[in-house]
Amino acid sequence: ADFEAFCSSQLGQLLLRDVREEHQAKLDALKELLGSDLTRDLHSLTLFGPDDNEANAVAMFQGQFDRQKLLALLTLNPAYRESRYNDFTLYHWKDEKRDKNQVGVFAADNLILITQEEQALTAALEVLAGQRASLAKQPDLPLAALLQGTQGAVIAAAATDLSSLAKGNEHAAVLLNSQLISLVINEIEGNLCVFIQIDAKDVEAAQQIEQVARGLLAFAALQAQQNPDMASLVGACSLTRTNSGLTFEFRYPSAQLYALIKQHASVTVTKNPN
Structure with missing residues (x-):
């Protein structure tokens, strides 16, 4: 960070x-x-x-x-x-x-x-x-390659060998089917931008992860039908797949996002004053 x-x-x-x-x-x-x-x-x-x-x-x-x-x-x-x-x-x-x-x-x-x-x-x-040895001295490693693209990022995170994080949970499909996942958050021209990259084990695994992710986005869109603010947030999301790689992007004007956060925080405090 x-x-x-x-x-x-x-x-x-x-x-x-x-x-x-x-x-x-x-x-x-x-x-x-x-x-x-x-x-x-x-x-x-x-x-x-x-x-x-x-x-x-x-x-x-x-x-x-x-x-x-x-x-x-x-x-x-x-x-x-x-x-x-x-x-x-x-x-x-x-x-x-x-x-x-x-x-x-x-x-x-x-x-x-x-x-x-x-x-x-x-x-x-x-x-x-x-x-x-450090990542700087091992440029061929996946994590080292990611570091080169995170200059100026507010938050950058990455992990490999994700199957070990599943702890035997057969329902942790994303972890079980992924070799690497990275997160980069930065601000570009006044927009908060979130990029999540997943490198799956193979194309079939990537398709399975994509199906789960699109299902979550569809559910969020359904829930947002009665909430214009949530609908705009869901509309700011996109998901693409290229072979075994998936990329999730979220772009939203920073000032508008902060206003939504403050509004939600104010409502939460009003409902739960203690």
């Missing part, structure tokens, strides 16, 4: 305007506590891992951080301790709400890595140091 790209987009500017107007006091309190303005100082967030095991996932935050204030907060955690890895200090604590151990490191003044497993953290440090 590229927060700088989001903040410079029309949708991001509309959201930030309202957040600052309604929650500036809370933002100021967080800045005093953390030493960073979350609406300006957090530049990007990258999540990556070798599989679907949450413990192996690494979160990488880029931005402007107040190391002293962050470490002062960490030392309040009962499980806080430090260890060393090469020239780095590793910080250990426990997420008490989730009952999960955490370990983090300042890989640089503007770069923080956090994960649950120390082995995953040290492996990430080795990748950053060029001691392990």
